[in-house]
Amino acid sequence: MIGASFLWTVYSLFELDENREIIFNIPIFAFGSLAPILATSIFTCHCRDARQRKIVTLFASIYLTIIYSIAAILVFAIDFDNDSIGVMALSVQIIYSMCGCLTFILIVKERSLERLDIYHSFGNLFVCLYLTVYGNFNDDMYYFMGGVLSLFYPVFQIAFYFLLKYVFIPRFPLKDxxxxxxxxxxxxxxxxxxxxxxxxxxxxxxxxxxxxxxxxxxxxxx
Missing domain, CATH: 1.20.5 (Single alpha-helices involved in coiled-coils or other helix-helix interfaces)
Structure with missing residues (x-):
């Protein structure tokens, strides 16, 4: 996600006047991507029982929700004059926040963490496809390129989910x-x-x- 944000930012620098919110893309997405990375590291290295993993995922989801909510407010505030970009950016960030809230609710309701990561990943995939389709139909290369580059994040996240499920978890099984x-x-x-x-x-x-x-x-x- 950090790499995708960087490439998106480099592309957007050529149209900096029209895309002022790009200044916030790197810190928001970079800090946002730290949550799953840290959670996965703690999962595989330190948390050997279900309760500890649930707590780690809970805080990671809250962290993501706060980060993306702040991003939504900042982006909307910057591009309030530009209705199309402002509303579009706000809707995307709201979807991100909803993904974080959905993960939070599932953690509270479900005892197993087996399917929680994949829910959030598919939510991110939906956002990226939404960006890509929106940019394609509206001839907006900014959102099209942003969606295409951001697709790498959920695709790799989904791939890593299956790797975690079938490789790491069998070696570090959940314990009640x-x-x-x-x-x-x-x-x-x-x-x-x-x-x-x-x-x-x-x-x-x-x-x-x-x-x-x-x-x-x-x-x-x-």
């Missing part, structure tokens, strides 16, 4: 509270078993040393 408790009890039992074995080994060594001492005393007396 019972499984976590069971694992904890198993580790404690294993630790106790190791301690008992260590104590038995120490007692055997002490017996052996005692026997060796007794044998040595017997030889000396004889």
């Amino acid at each position: 509270e019972k499984e976590i408790q069971h694992d904890k009890e198993s580790k404690e039992k294993e630790k106790e078993k190791q301690q008992q074995e260590q104590q038995q080994n120490e007692s055997k060594k002490e017996k052996k040393q005692y026997v060796d001492v007794e044998i040595g005393i017997g030889h000396s007396q004889s």
Whole structure:
């Protein structure tokens, strides 16, 4: 998404007078793209149970919703005089915000996170297709190029979803509270078993040393 925003920005610099809102595209989309990147990193590295992953996704969705809502207000405020660009930009950012809110609602209602990322990805895909079709039918290369370049983001996000589902999650499976408790009890039992074995080994060594001492005393007396 950062790359798409950069290319879109470079293209729009040639028409800077007509596209004043482009100044906000890089920070908005760049900071917006940090949420799924950070969430995915935390998912695969640190969060081994469903509750932790749900919390991470929840904050990522709230973060995205706030970022895109701010973007909607800024873009609409800048292009209030230009009705077509202002309304178009506002509608796109509202759709983005709705995607974030939808993800938030699904996290609250569903216990499984398996389908949540794909919902948001398809929402982004719809926005990009909307931009592309709008630009094509209205001969607006700005929105057409923006839609085409932005398509890379949801496409790669959807591809990464399936990669996460079929590659990463099988290696780092979700665990519920019972499984976590069971694992904890198993580790404690294993630790106790190791301690008992260590104590038995120490007692055997002490017996052996005692026997060796007794044998040595017997030889000396004889």
